[in-house]
Structure formats: C-alpha cells, structure tokens
Amino acid sequence: MDAAQQDATARARELQRSWYGEPLGALFRRLIDDLGLNQARLAAVLGLSAPMLSQLMSGQRAKIGNPAVVQRVQALQELSSQAADGRVSAAEAAERMEEIKKSAGGSVLNTTQTTASTGAPTVRRVVREIQSLLRSVSAAGDIIDAADTLAPTHPELAEFLRVYGAGRTAEAVAHYEAHQN
Numbered sequence: 001m002d003a004a005q006q007d008a009t010a011r012a013r014e015l016q017r018s019w020y021g022e023p024l025g026a027l028f029r030r031l032i033d034d035l036g037l038n039q040a041r042l043a044a045v046l047g048l049s050a051p052m053l054s055q056l057m058s059g060q061r062a063k064i065g066n067p068a069v070v071q072r073v074q075a076l077q078e079l080s081s082q083a084a085d086g087r088v089s090a091a092e093a094a095e096r097m098e099e100i101k102k103s104a105g106g107s108v109l110n111t112t113q114t115t116a117s118t119g120a121p122t123v124r125r126v127v128r129e130i131q132s133l134l135r136s137v138s139a140a141g142d143i144i145d146a147a148d149t150l151a152p153t154h155p156e157l158a159e160f161l162r163v164y165g166a167g168r169t170a171e172a173v174a175h176y177e178a179h180q181n
Helices: 003-020 024-035 039-046 050-058 067-084 090-102 123-137 140-150 155-166 169-178
Strands: none
Touching: 003 024, 003 140, 024 039, 024 050, 024 067, 039 050, 039 067, 039 090, 067 090, 067 123, 067 169, 123 140, 123 155, 123 169, 140 155, 155 169
C-alpha cells in the first residue's frame, strides 16, 4: 500500500470514528466475536455484500450508505452487548439476528422488550429509537458539528445531540434517566 492509500485509509477510519464511535473494523470484529459469526454471516445479517463489508472493515470505504444497514448495525451492537454479558442465550441471539436480517427498513428496534408489568417500552428501547432517528437523519460527525454550533447559545440542546446522536447507548440511557425527574 503506498502512502496515498495509507492516508486515505487513515482518513476513512477517522471519519468512521466520528460517525460510528469507532472504526468499523473494530466494531465489526467485536460483533463477530460476541455473536459467534464469521464475516460472510455478518454481511448477510447486515444486508451487505461480503466485499462491501471487507471494504468498510479495512477502511477502503468510510460510510455505510444505507440507513437500514446502519439500523441493523445498531441493533446488532445492542444484541452483542446483551450476549456478551449473558442477558441473552446463543439461541436467543441467533433468533434475534434472523429478525434483524429480515428487517428491510424502518425501526429494527421493535424486537426489544417492554416492561412486563405495564407493557411500556423500556428506557433502553426509547433511547435506541431516539438514537436511530437522529442517526438516520445525519452522520455522527455532522451531529457533533451541529452541537458545537449550538453549544454557545443552547448548551442543553447541544448536549442532547452529542449524547443521542453520537454517544454510546449506555451514556444516553444515563442521560435519559437523569432528565426524567
């Protein structure tokens, strides 16, 4: 790889970090490890070709162009977290991956659970819906730019954009819970 290709790859990975919170190679490898997948299976669940997945992982391509694929990535991140800490079994994870794979658009978050006593959506589900909506409108880097512009005059709105538009779900859940009282 020549210097120009290395620079382009480094730029692509930096863009991925701003848009998705980390380079897609690291994100996809974590999904593969946590969910017991291989690259071909991950590509199939996401609705990407194997070459496209490879290009995203290697930094040859920076952005996922299809919002439905971005939503599937977000759903798999949530599932990966649940599988890694034992909240879902391997069988449940496999079943949920099939549901995620079948989702052609719209919110894939409908597979998350509601509270048993009230039937109301869980806080995590509400937060993921907010994140999904914001991220379907704009990339994380653009959301951060907008937040920086708003920060001097509207700091609370800027914080909201940063937390839900570019932050991790756990941070957004904490923010949501802190602001509900």
